Amino acid sequence: MSAWQLRGACAGVDPDLWFPDSGVSSAAAKRICSGCPVREECQAFAFDSGEHYGVWGGLSEKERQSVRRPRSGPRRHTGGNPPAPCGTVAAYMRHKRNGEPVDYACVAAYKDHYTARNARRAADRAQAKA
Ligand code: SF4
Ligand SMILES: [Zn+2]
Incomplete structure (x- = not known):
């Protein structure tokens, strides 16, 4: 005992x-x-x-x-979808919306996204002219 x-x-x-x-x-x-x-x-x-x-x-x-046994430490996000991880455009947008500092991975994802989009548009324009 x-x-x-x-x-x-x-x-x-x-x-x-x-x-x-x-x-x-x-x-x-x-x-x-x-x-x-x-x-x-x-x-x-x-x-x-x-x-x-x-x-x-x-x-x-x-x-x-x-x-179950209560877990130690702060509870994380309950319910709903988990927030987008850093390194995605969605996370970049979230940082901006919340006025948070934007990390490099998110800036890179955002840039890639727009670089790709602009390239697509440029290709479309070139095709339209041809
Ligand atoms: S919590 Fe209940 S079962 Fe446990 S020692 Fe106290 S009185 Fe006994
Ligand atoms: Zn981020």
Whole structure:
């Protein structure tokens, strides 16, 4: 048993509350967990050890499956398409729109795009004259 477990609010309470039979509510256990000082340690332990059964840190087995362990670091872009990567005309436009400094890869992509377009137009004109 780890040190945090001894400080758990569930110490001395009937452990069956945390391992209810299927169909039986785990609300009582969750209520106790919600005021527990080692809730985070308890959740982390359940995630790390892949506990399948019971309520740990206030999360039932189903809830553990759906939330997964919170990732550290800032969340990146959720929903929608990811922003265009640098080195594309779309990224160049985005930098301009947002007033961001434009990096070399984006400038190069933008230049290539217009160089190619101008070349196409010049070719079209030459053909039209011929
Ligand atoms: S979070 Fe819940 S299960 Fe974990 S130690 Fe605290 S009371 Fe016990
Ligand atoms: Zn860029």
